[in-house]
Amino acid sequence: MRVPLERKVLNENDRIAAALRERFQRNGTFCLNLISSPGSGKTSLLERTLAGFDAARRVAVLTGDIQTDNDARRLARYGFPVRQITTGGACHLDASMVERHLTDWPVDELEILFLENVGNLVCPTSYDLGEEARAVLLSVTEGEDKPLKYPATFHHADLMVLNKIDLLPYVPFSMELARENARRVQPEIEILEVSCTTGAGLEQWNEWIQRHL
Amino acid sequence: MSIAGSVLEAVRAESALHGGARVTRAGLRIGELSGVAVESLRFCLEVLVADTDLAGLGFEIEFAPWTRRCRACGAEFRVTDARPECAACGNGDTEAAGGDQMELSFLELEEP
Numbered sequence: 417m418r419v420p421l422e423r424k425v426l427n428e429n430d431r432i433a434a435a436l437r438e439r440f441q442r443n444g445t446f447c448l449n450l451i452s453s454p455g456s457g458k459t460s461l462l463e464r465t466l467a468g469f470d471a472a473r474r475v476a477v478l479t480g481d482i483q484t485d486n487d488a489r490r491l492a493r494y495g496f497p498v499r500q501i502t503t504g505g506a507c508h509l510d511a512s513m514v515e516r517h518l519t520d521w522p523v524d525e526l527e528i529l530f531l532e533n534v535g536n537l538v539c540p541t542s543y544d545l546g547e548e549a550r551a552v553l554l555s556v557t558e559g560e561d562k563p564l565k566y567p568a569t570f571h572h573a574d575l576m577v578l579n580k581i582d583l584l585p586y587v588p589f590s591m592e593l594a595r596e597n598a599r600r601v602q603p604e605i606e607i608l609e610v611s612c613t614t615g616a617g618l619e620q621w622n623e624w625i626q627r628h629l
Numbered sequence: 630m631s632i633a634g635s636v637l638e639a640v641r642a643e644s645a646l647h648g649g650a651r652v653t654r655a656g657l658r659i660g661e662l663s664g665v666a667v668e669s670l671r672f673c674l675e676v677l678v679a680d681t682d683l684a685g686l687g688f689e690i691e692f693a694p695w696t697r698r699c700r701a702c703g704a705e706f707r708v709t710d711a712r713p714e715c716a717a718c719g720n721g722d723t724e725a726a727g728g729d730q731m732e733l734s735f736l737e738l739e740e741p
Contacts, residue, residue, distance in 0.1 A: 417650075417740055421643060423733040425635050425657070506631060541664035542632065542731065564711050567695070568664040571725070600711045603723070 429543055432511035436546025443524040446628045447531065449545050451569060452553035453562075454535030457579040459487045460612035461553065461621070462530055466494035468622065474525055478517050479532040480509040487532065497521060508539035511546055527629055537566040549628060554598075555580040556589040563597040570601045575608065575624065582611040632665055632731070633673035637683060639733045647738055654687045654737035660730035661695040689735075695728035 424430060440447045450458045462477060469475055476497040479487040488500035499517050501509060514531060523529070531547060533540040552573040554562055557580060563570040570576065576598045578591060591609065598605050608624060610617035636657065644652045659665050667690050678686050695708040699715035705726050706716035714721050 417738045419643070419647060419736045419738060421656075421733050421735055423639055423643060425632060425639055425731045425733060428635065428638065508631075510631070538664050539631075567711060568662040571662050571728075597711070600713055603713050603721075 426542060426544075429511045432515055433544035433546040436511060436515060437548070439524070440529065440546060440548065443526070444629075445523070445526045445529055446549075446625070447529045447545070447547045448625070448628075449531045449533060449540075449547035449550045450553065451533045451537070451540045451550065451573070452535060452555075453537050453558060456535070456553040456555040456558065457612050458532050458535070458553055459490055461577065461579065461610065462491055462532060463494070464612045464615065464618055465530075465621070465625070466491065466496055468618065469494075469496070471495055473527065474522075475528045475530070476521065476523075476526055477530045477532060478509075478514060480513070480534045482507065482534060503534060506539075507534055507536045508543050509533050509545055510543045514545050528625065537562065537569045541569045541572055549574045551575040551577055553577045553579050554594060556583055556587055556591075556594075558589075560590050560594040560597060563594070563601045567601045570598055570605065573602060573605060575606045577621065578607065578609045580611060580613070581609050581616060582614045630673045630677075633670055633677050636670075636674060636733065637677055640683065640686070640736065643733065643736055644738065647736075650738035652683065652686055652736050653739055654689060655733060656689045656691065656735035658691045658693050658730045658732045658734045660693040660728040662728035663731045665731060667692060691734060693728060693730045696726040697723040698726040699723050 452458050477491050478499050480501040482503055485500040488498050491498040501513050501517050531545050550573045608620050610621055640655050659667055674688055696705055697708055698705045699720050700722040701720040702718040704717035713723050715723055
């Protein structure tokens with residue numbers, strides 16, 4: 417007997433993510449999922465972001481890695497609540513990890529929750545974390561063709577942040593080509609250029625966040 | 630591997646909804662933009678079902694191409710070479726139409 421179905425494989429993850437999203441929306445929390453290859457600068461961007469925030473702001477970070485709590489320790493220096501999600505092998509965050517790590521936190525009072533995904537341009541794409549927006553980082557020391565090589569990740573992103581632009585004089589990276597490739601895969605994607613070293617472009621990044629609050 | 634695990638959870642949940650009938654074959658629809666490599670998924674599924682109650686379960690994996698729809702002429706077309714322009718009329722104003730799927734599309738159950 418053949419039974420036709422249309423059941424989403426990740427429907428359990430999607431169910432938890434939908435509950436998280438509903439909770440974030442109800443409380444006015446802007447939740448951002450940050451995705452990139454390892455080493456593109458997700459933690460650095462968050463460090464610069466937290467460093468620029470007034471201490472009174474209600475901001476928190478969950479940061480995912482396969483091993484170590486190095487990133488959480490880096491980020492905790494800025495005085496905001498930070499928790500490490502050590503996935504113990506999984507190459508992505510999923511909604512149940514997020515839900516579990518929010519326990520005992522004043523989540524409903526947050527204005528911003530940053531989710532720093534595990535460094536990986538493939539697997540995080542499939543897992544909805546309940547975020548309102550998804551940002552993918554691409555640094556200029558990588559290839560301009562990453563959006564074409566990993567179209568799923570860029571296709572599902574609302575924003576592409578081109579990072580490490582202070583290194584442009586030293587690398588053969590075409591910003592124009594990177595922008596064009598990202599727009600081929602996702603015509604509506606917004607694009608920002610930043611350097612976490614010099615601080616260039618961070619004002620636009622902060623404005624982008626502010627627009628979502 | 631975690632996606633393969635979720636596939637098997639979905640298979641078990643659906644089989645339970647049908648009185649726990651033994652599943653002999655499962656159909657999956659995997660989109661080009663789902664982030665899943667079909668051959669890796671097949672390999673992981675085979676590893677995970679071995680020596681379990683689902684041992685011997687066969688999988689039929691259907692590939693769902695990346696498609697967009699033209700806002701001008703309405704044509705739905707397959708995206709090739711990551712070109713978002715309409716394949717029918719050339720218009721640049723198109724919207725996402727498919728390729729995200731990661732679905733269980735059918736189960737074949739043993740008759741009681």
